[in-house]
Amino acid sequence: MLTEINAHCYETRLSGLYAITMPTPFPVGDVFAYLALGKGSAPLTLIDCGVRTDEARAALQAGLAACGVAFRDIERLIITHHHTDHLGFAAEIAAESDAEICAHQLCRPWLEQPEPTRRAFDAYLRPIFRQGGVPEEVIAGIERISAYLGSFVQPARVTRTLAEGDQVELLGKVWQVYHTKGHAGDLLCLYEPESRVLLSSDHLLRDISSNPLLEPPEAPDQPRPQRLLDYLAELQRIAQLDIQVAYPGHGAPVTNVPQLVEGRLAMHAERAERLRALCAEQPRTLYELVQLLFPHLRQPEMFLALSEVLGHLDLLVRDGKAFAEWRDGVAYWQAA
Numbered sequence: 023m024l025t026e027i028n029a030h031c032y033e034t035r036l037s038g039l040y041a042i043t044m045p046t047p048f049p050v051g052d053v054f055a056y057l058a059l060g061k062g063s064a065p066l067t068l069i070d071c072g073v074r075t076d077e078a079r080a081a082l083q084a085g086l087a088a089c090g091v092a093f094r095d096i097e098r099l100i101i102t103h104h105h106t107d108h109l110g111f112a113a114e115i116a117a118e119s120d121a122e123i124c125a126h127q128l129c130r131p132w133l134e135q136p137e138p139t140r141r142a143f144d145a146y147l148r149p150i151f152r153q154g155g156v157p158e159e160v161i162a163g164i165e166r167i168s169a170y171l172g173s174f175v176q177p178a179r180v181t182r183t184l185a186e187g188d189q190v191e192l193l194g195k196v197w198q199v200y201h202t203k204g205h206a207g208d209l210l211c212l213y214e215p216e217s218r219v220l221l222s223s224d225h226l227l228r229d230i231s232s233n234p235l236l237e238p239p240e241a242p243d244q245p246r247p248q249r250l251l252d253y254l255a256e257l258q259r260i261a262q263l264d265i266q267v268a269y270p271g272h273g274a275p276v277t278n279v280p281q282l283v284e285g286r287l288a289m290h291a292e293r294a295e296r297l298r299a300l301c302a303e304q305p306r307t308l309y310e311l312v313q314l315l316f317p318h319l320r321q322p323e324m325f326l327a328l329s330e331v332l333g334h335l336d337l338l339v340r341d342g343k344a345f346a347e348w349r350d351g352v353a354y355w356q357a358a
């Protein structure tokens with residue numbers, strides 16, 4: 023399904039669409055970018071651009087070179103979401119080319135003002151973690167990792183925002199933009215109904231589940247986004263499309279989308295039920311629940327685990343199966 027051209031470049035099923043693989047310094051492993059060659063009025067487009075390390079730059083350039091493309095030739099760059107392993111070379115590509123830089127409007131601050139945006143993100147999450155009974159040294163560890171992730175990002179200007187319902191021309195065909203929030207609030211998928219190909223970014227991954235991550239709301243007076251609930255709804259929506267193959271941000275292409283989605287929904291229902299059972303034993307804080315569910319967690323995974331467990335608590339609350347009792351500013355979760 024992916025035919026190797028060189029160590030970093032693979033041909034997809036769709037003529038003119040290439041998958042370029044790059045290493046990341048993170049536990050997730052390699053990340054894909056996708057190159058759509060220019061065709062007719064459709065500009066030569068790169069979708070995502072890895073994490074900014076020397077190894078990834080060499081991989082991206084080698085992958086592009088297999089198709090006769092250099093950074094200066096890129097006419098359009100689409101960033102699928104704001105995570106560090108997807109927007110790495112946006113600034114370098116913008117500096118070397120006249121590329122249009124496209125992303126969802128929620129991605130704009132992460133690209134244009136990454137450092138203040140990251141600091142605001144940390145500041146927003148701090149009281150949520152304290153309410154979850156997370157110790158201060160653990161919060162400090164999460165913020166050190168946030169700073170480390172931020173150290174890879176260079177500012178780049180978004181020249182066109184993309185939203186649900188928009189269309190982009192790729193490879194001479196019209197692709198539909200789907201705003202599939204969940205893993206990230208700004209995540210975009212692209213779908214071409216004739217070939218039934220989906221560029222699924224981190225919304226649909228075959229071998230790992232896409233953690234819906236905690237994020238601030240769009241405006242400060244809005245409630246905390248419930249990204250797991252968003253994610254489950256958007257998974258079901260995407261499963262309605264008649265997808266032949268989804269090319270994801272990480273790992274192998276997905277050919278059995280409805281079964282994969284069904285499996286993910288079942289897994290989340292099961293995890294929520296385990297959580298409910300733990301809350302039925304005695305009232306527990308978010309941090310206690312994370313420790314019980316993931317006793318061997320390494321520090322870089324703490325933020326992912328806190329995000330996921332809070333997401334499952336959101337699910338239990340929505341279904342009337344759990345509630346929080348507050349003591350000294352800390353939430354103790356109980357089964358309803």
Ligand SMILES: [Zn+2]
Nearest residue numbers: 103105205224
């Ligand atoms: Zn991501």
